[in-house]
Amino acid sequence: MLRQVLKRLATAIPSVIGVVVVTFLLTRVLPGDTAAYFAGPAATPQAIAEIRAKLGLDRPLPEQFAAYVKDLATGNLGNSLSTGRAVTTEIIARLPASAELTLVGLLLSMAVAIPLGIVAAVKQGSIVDHACRMVATAGVSLPVFFTGLLLVYVFYFLLGWAPAPLGRLDVFYSAPPDVTGFYLIDSLIARDLDTFRAAAAQLVVPALTMGIFSLAPIARMTRASMLAVLSSEFIRTARASGLTPRTVIITYAFRNALLPVITTLGMVFSFLLGANVLVEKVFAWPGIGSYAIEALIASDYAPVQGFVLTMAIMYVALNLVIDLLYGVIDPRVRIEG
Amino acid sequence: MTARAQTGAPPARSSFALLRHARYVIGENPVTGIAFAIFVLLVVAALLGPLVTPYDPLASDTSATLRAPSAKHWFGTDQLGRDIFSRVVAATRLDLGIAIFSVALVFALGGLSGIAAGFFGGWVDRVVCRIADTIMAFPLFVLAMGIVAALGNTVTNIVIATAIINFPLYARVARAEANVRREAGFVMAARLCGNGELRILLTQILPNIMPIMMVQMSLTMGYAILNAAGLSFIGLGVRPPTPEWGIMVAEGAAFIVSGEWWIAFFPGLALMLAVFCFNLLGDGLRDIVDPQRRT
């Protein structure tokens, strides 16, 4: 088992290396002149040259790359030029915010999409089927930032049901003591129901925005995979043995249809984690996405590199977990490496 | 496997039969019919758009700014008094262009290299898979942002960035499909007739994979437009004053709270219809191509 895991990890190494190299090059091609940016409004060319030397930007690219890789090897992602803080600590502090938002969004989406997919498969070709398809597709048809702004307008501005879109907690609450970084979990650990409620309230609208966007792939895959299973022989046998349709669908069919759905979930999760940059901007969410955007616009290399690398590693890890899950759900599948 | 064999038999089906099947599917599935109608509408707007708009989409009129929809301005006017209906129609060509060109590019890059990977295997396969894996490991939207930020925010670069982030999807699908067919009977037959491998790839494998690729293409066309819209939101979209749905939605979004809903709503609606139509068409095409894989 362990050997298999290691083997599987080894195959991911080239793509991580690829990510490191491509990100490095891409950030250096960015047109922003970091030195001029930091030299301030009244800088002279000489002052800029001084700053460039101070930041090490006057050295040849291979040398800069070597320095970067050396830092990486020691787990140091460098410091953000604009805020002066270590990228590693910033990412560790911000990742839970993004992960919490994405996970809750995914759970909301699953709660709707999976039943939708099952119903659509069972009633294949009916009005219900078409309606499910329309609903799911509609969700993916609007730019995610637009959905977000629209939801804020309706639920916060017009109706006043949602709290102010001011990040993870109302300003007059203080964050629960940090254990996992997930406010929902941390506030429960601290048995602070008030904070729990406040954090949950802040989460609903942004999570809904994410959820709507991920409805389509999950519903589609559930439907497809259910259809395949429903037409297989063991289902026919189960039906013939007089089991209730409910038992057949939930216990027999769905369990067997789960495998491709989980693969999709994994992909959707990693996709969402990257795509939530826009949602974070709309909701002033202090996650890693908004951090990366700001850095990219300021041509601040280190945070962009750190962000992309973190995402790449998470992607690799996620795929590994999915592969392992396969084995648990379906003993016939064993990872081959 | 039966389905594969059906679509797989090389020129087995005449185009006439396919058309008849398509008509059957559209008749059977009203949603695809609707989608097809929208698609026709979009294409007409893209072709005739600039000729039929009631106003010049670029002309400002500061005496009539921020007007609500009326008989004079069907979709209202924006901050500079430009007619939103004219802008929405005029934008169709550019948005469809972004969608079509990015899809064509990614098909050429990802589709062909995927087919080659699946057909030849060996080092070609390894290289293509590695590239696809590397791109997949990126947060895709951020990669697109990075590419556009680095190369400059022109339409061409938006097309390129969109094509690059879709590369893995195409490469994987094409590879899987080609892989299945590389030892198929008709390929063997072609080989026995003395055809070279490259010729087989292009004349036998490629045409047979096209249907599946078409499905893929119509699905990604929608994402291409959404991607362009997202880039506009963070300021990396096309240059003003070019009308483009994404940038119009992004700019109009700031006016929602103050009540000028129409500025973002109509381009948003157009964008939604387009993406919606591409997605449903993709599903419909899948039904046409492969009745077994109806999802």
Next chain:
Amino acid sequence: MDRRQFLKSTAIAAGAATPIGAPFVRSAAAQARAETLLVVTESGPNNVDIHGVGTNRPGYEVSWNCYDRLFTHGKKTLADGSESYDRDKYEPELAESWDIGPNSATFKLRKDAKFHDGTPITAKDVKWSFDRAVSVGGFPTFQMKAGSLEKPEQFVAVDDHTFRVDFIRKDALTIPDLGVIVPCVLNAGLVKKNATEKDPWGLDYTKQNTAGGGAFKMVKWTPGTEVVYERNDDWKSGPLPKLKRVIWRMVPSAGNRRALLERGDADISFDLPNKDFAELKAGSKIKVVANPVGNGIGYIGMNVKKPPFDNVKVRQAVAYAIPYQKIMDAVLFGLGKPMFGAPADKGLDVAWPQPHSYNTDLAKAKALLAEAGYPNGFETTLSFDLGFAVINEPLCVLVQESLGQIGIKTTINKIPGANWRAELLKKELPLISNFFSGWLDYPEYFFFWCYHGQNAVFNTMSYQSKEMDALIEAARTAAAAGDKAAYEKEVKGFVGKAFAEVPRIPLFQPYLCVAMQPSVTGYRYWFHRQLDYRTIAKA
């Protein structure tokens, strides 16, 4: 205390507090709310030290509120009833009194002032801080230089509570320049403790920590998310502020910022599109204060070093082709003073900004363009800073359309904020839309930066003229000598020349607008265009 123990104790505390304490907590929250100001802006500081490398505008706000200066400005009430700083009235801050002689100025520091960590503030700290400002290079050093504050030898700590500034030349801007943000007083002992050999001025430390003795202490800063301040209850350099806490949140979406204000969740914001300010002003729910930005002008700049804009006729043609009024209406929503269309026979004022006499006159523009040898126009690019797209984008679209009518075809080029300065510095952009405002509200100060042949970055047109330089220098000399008549003549001279040769076309003097809840009082306009929390109160 280890984590487990900590968790246990907080859990017990929470458990104990919930049943009995809940109403108390709620009223305490209401109380806290009344003494807390919630500020929302688009972006936050990147550095909390004004002496730092590349500190952005929000960073100035932290510096202004967390550090003291020798003196500050008094207030005046403007015609519309709003409050503003008074350029000509100085009031004590760290210095109780001062004496300005012909060759130096001596400041008596208050004896009870302390830094946030409790160390007394002495003249040595002041000297060290000023030495730092003139030595670190970059923006702070440049700003000090604008007031002829250039060398550490100019700053003398006479004794613990007496500080002297020696003048290297007569300059009317020296004293005003001591009242801007840059000459702030840092806790020298604390910063030195955190300095390293590579970083002798401790810039890395002050980048993230405030080390001052100002009215507010920064207690938390999460970049891109929030800044939290608490009042310094031991502050002696002025009346104790009414606010106990200030929470400053970054909200990137403009629509959301307006929603937060209208729903009453946020207290105050500078960062709204003009359209929203205009609408909120017309309504009654939100108080909007609008003050013209002192010495600030939005303009179209042309690169005079390169054809076709090296030809003065072309520049004048462009000046006649700008849709001025459209810009005032559709872009600024009236929130600005027009800088165009002065009657031709009116003559010049001794003031800056003041309107020029160009107007939208396409026929005249076409004729001038033909005279210049471009009867069919030409092609060029019009660039702007994406960071200010709310104003710039519609403005550039209007300018583009209007220039198109006289045959000048323009492509609009959006440049991300991070690259804007670098592009300006290259001085290669042919045509730009930009904004500049000078902290020190004096005409010669503006011209020294924007029109002088030293070709500073703000001279975005690369305009160089010996005559112009002579006029600017003469005005500075006259100001230093107190020769009013000569000063007025020189100022009119350079303003007239700037209008005749139009390397840059002034469009408007924008208003600095701020929207706040009706319960917020005491807002004051400052030359630095940031919030001063000290005077603000919530009813």
